[in-house]
Amino acid sequence: MNSIHFDGVAVRVAVDGSDTAKTLLHNVSLELPERRIGVIGANGSGKSTLLRLLNGLVTPSEGTVAVHGDDTVANVRRVRGNVGFVFTDPLSQLVMPTGREDVELSLRRSVKNSKERAARAEAVLARFGLLGLADQSIYELSGGERQLLALAAVLAVDPKVLVLDEPSTLLDLRNRELLRRTIASLDQQVIMSTHDLDLALDMDRVLVVESGRIAFDGGAAAGVAHYRMLCAAELEGFPSGTRTGDVPR
Numbered sequence: 001m002n003s004i005h006f007d008g009v010a011v012r013v014a015v016d017g018s019d020t021a022k023t024l025l026h027n028v029s030l031e032l033p034e035r036r037i038g039v040i041g042a043n044g045s046g047k048s049t050l051l052r053l054l055n056g057l058v059t060p061s062e063g064t065v066a067v068h069g070d071d072t073v074a075n076v077r078r079v080r081g082n083v084g085f086v087f088t089d090p091l092s093q094l095v096m097p098t099g100r101e102d103v104e105l106s107l108r109r110s111v112k113n114s115k116e117r118a119a120r121a122e123a124v125l126a127r128f129g130l131l132g133l134a135d136q137s138i139y140e141l142s143g144g145e146r147q148l149l150a151l152a153a154v155l156a157v158d159p160k161v162l163v164l165d166e167p168s169t170l171l172d173l174r175n176r177e178l179l180r181r182t183i184a185s186l187d188q189q190v191i192m193s194t195h196d197l198d199l200a201l202d203m204d205r206v207l208v209v210e211s212g213r214i215a216f217d218g219g220a221a222a223g224v225a226h227y228r229m230l231c232a233a234e235l236e237g238f239p240s241g242t243r244t245g246d247v248p249r
């Protein structure tokens with residue numbers, strides 16, 4: 001079954017030094033068969049928490065999550081094999097000294113032959129225009145280059161589902177367009193959180209998360225409009241700042 005299923009999912013965490021718990025997600029039930037799913041919402045609304053449930057990095061306090069038929073707790077190993085996760089901060093993901101080594105590390109389980117592995121890594125790096133940077137220390141790369149590299153390393157193993165947590169935050173215009181085209185060309189299911197509303201508009205379905213709840217679930221244009229409305233309502237009473245150079249007083 002090529003669908004992501006949330007059944008009555010709540011996520012709660014203990015608040016440091018007290019007996020109380022903070023609820024990060026409230027009673028989320030969703031069936032997500034679409035190929036391109038966007039998750040948008042304010043800072044701290046719960047988008048990353050929702051995505052992290054998909055590879056078992058976060059476990060439900062209540063309810064269940066299944067990715068293409070596999071429960072993310074009971075079958076976590078298979079889920080991790082099927083779900084490629086690209087983190088917002090590429091340095092939390094890139095573990096090898098260079099990009100080439102990182103992509104080769106990703107391929108280690110699926111491609112046993114070292115020559116074949118090297119060729120596959122070369123092809124993936126070329127696809128993202130990263131060959132020229134492949135042997136440079138990852139610490140010498142720009143944030144955007146690292147972000148693309150992290151995506152390349154995850155896509156190298158051809159996961160069934162690709163989870164992207166704010167993948168365009170560091171990208172320039174050209175690389176953002178490259179990301180957009182890459183997402184459009186992929187066969188796998190993609191679920192992505194983003195503050196980039198143009199990227200969100202490319203999606204088949206958009207979820208708007210607000211304070212740990214799904215505030216909207218539907219088409220991309222309507223989802224983005226809903227999110228804009230929420231923001232406008234929250235900004236009511238603040239100076240408009242619509243003229244260039246306006247400074248709120």
Ligand SMILES: Nc1ncnc2c1ncn2[C@@H]1O[C@H](COP(=O)(O)OP(=O)(O)OP(=O)(O)O)[C@@H](O)[C@H]1O
Pocket residue numbers: 013022024041042043044045046047048049050
């Ligand atoms: N392990 C944790 N313990 C306590 N609070 C947490 C934990 N993880 C997340 N939170 C809190 O849960 C809320 C939702 O966090 P989350 O990272 O899911 O938000 P987000 O929508 O992805 O935000 P952003 O757009 O800023 O990345 C935030 O208030 C965050 O501080």
